[in-house]
Amino acid sequence: MKQIEQLEAICNRYDCQLLRNEPLCKHTTFRIGGCAAAFIDINGSDVLAELVNYCNENDLKWMVLGNGSNVLVSDEGYDGVIFSFGKQASRIEFLDDCRIRCEAGAFLMTVAKAALEESLSGMECLSGIPGTVGGALYMNAGAYGSEMADVVISAEYIDEDGSLKTVLRDHMDLSYRHSMFSGTKRIITSVTFKLHEGKYDSIKTEMTGYLNQRRAKQPLELPSAGSTFKRPVGSYASFLIDQCGLKGASVGDAQVSIKHAGFIVNTGKATCKDVLELCQFVIETVEEKTGYKLELEPVLLR
Numbered sequence: 516m517k518q519i520e521q522l523e524a525i526c527n528r529y530d531c532q533l534l535r536n537e538p539l540c541k542h543t544t545f546r547i548g549g550c551a552a553a554f555i556d557i558n559g560s561d562v563l564a565e566l567v568n569y570c571n572e573n574d575l576k577w578m579v580l581g582n583g584s585n586v587l588v589s590d591e592g593y594d595g596v597i598f599s600f601g602k603q604a605s606r607i608e609f610l611d612d613c614r615i616r617c618e619a620g621a622f623l624m625t626v627a628k629a630a631l632e633e634s635l636s637g638m639e640c641l642s643g644i645p646g647t648v649g650g651a652l653y654m655n656a657g658a659y660g661s662e663m664a665d666v667v668i669s670a671e672y673i674d675e676d677g678s679l680k681t682v683l684r685d686h687m688d689l690s691y692r693h694s695m696f697s698g699t700k701r702i703i704t705s706v707t708f709k710l711h712e713g714k715y716d717s718i719k720t721e722m723t724g725y726l727n728q729r730r731a732k733q734p735l736e737l738p739s740a741g742s743t744f745k746r747p748v749g750s751y752a753s754f755l756i757d758q759c760g761l762k763g764a765s766v767g768d769a770q771v772s773i774k775h776a777g778f779i780v781n782t783g784k785a786t787c788k789d790v791l792e793l794c795q796f797v798i799e800t801v802e803e804k805t806g807y808k809l810e811l812e813p814v815l816l817r
């Protein structure tokens with residue numbers, strides 16, 4: 516495709532890599548999904564702005580990917596361009612006043628470990644979420660009573676008109692698994708956290724405690740996208756699914772985890788179709804038996 520060649524030419528100027536027909540199952544924690552027409556490992560906001568501009572002007576579909584830990588990619592793949600925020604866009608910088616500025620591709624775990632080394636507290640609860648800071652802010656990720664909204668103070672992003680902007684936390688419209696970025700084409704390029712001084716040993720103990728809880732309760736040994744359903748108001752998805760006797764229910768190799776009913780896991784060669792069919796079965800059963808209507812948490816990429 517001529518347009519892909521043009522994108523390649525832009526990438527070459529900025530020394531970043533474009534892969535054609537790249538299997539997205541390699542880039543998602545579910546290990547599911549067909550190929551993307553083009554997959555670009557982003558290494559800065561300048562190249563990204565130019566590439567997005569080119570895609571918009573030429574009607575090329577595009578989408579941003581972090582660690583792929585909250586997406587479900589269709590079996591047919593993605594007939595467009597994936598901008599991947601990975602190692603090349605993951606710089607972490609300590610600022611004054613307990614602030615840390617991170618490029619969007621930095622892993623939450625890496626930021627939490629860096630904070631620990633400086634005895635900075637605030638990231639403990641979030642440290643086990645297997646996402647990038649961009650992906651985490653996109654959906655205001657949270658765990659163990661804390662969420663991104665508690666520690667983020669500002670972010671830089673490329674707005675839908677292509678301009679680079681800065682937004683402060685209070686203007687990010689943060690709520691349960693939602694931000695001003697959700698469902699839009701805004702691209703987060705960096706996130707600044709404000710932490711507070713703490714004691715190395717107590718931060719480390721807390722972080723280790725949360726990681727151990729995850730290992731004990733979550734099916735981390737199998738591919739998944741974490742919690743498959745959002746928490747419904749007034750209850751918990753995993754509790755409802757368990758109450759309905761759905762642990763172990765399966766379609767193909769997609770299975771409601773036996774260890775944690777809130778996770779759908781890929782026990783082998785699950786397809787996106789298997790996962791969606793199983794989700795539909797869970798949603799219908801839970802609604803019929805409890806009255807709660809569950810909603811999918813991962814973003815569908817097709």
Ligand SMILES: Cc1cc2nc3c(=O)[nH]c(=O)nc-3n(C[C@H](O)[C@H](O)[C@H](O)COP(=O)(O)OP(=O)(O)OC[C@H]3O[C@@H](n4cnc5c(N)ncnc54)[C@H](O)[C@@H]3O)c2cc1C
Pocket residue numbers: 544578579580581582583584585586600619643644645646647648649650651652653654655656657658696701702703704733735739740741742814
């Ligand atoms: C084992 C496991 C445990 C998990 N535990 C938790 C948990 O405790 N709490 C929780 O909240 N989540 C949890 N998750 C889900 C997931 O890790 C989080 O939602 C994480 O924040 C997603 O980050 P990511 O980088 O993987 O985003 P991706 O999955 O790559 O992307 C998710 C969405 O964010 C968008 N996005 C990504 N980067 C950017 C960017 N730079 N700018 C704009 N949009 C962007 C994507 O376009 C997509 O729409 C878990 C997942 C797994 C597999």
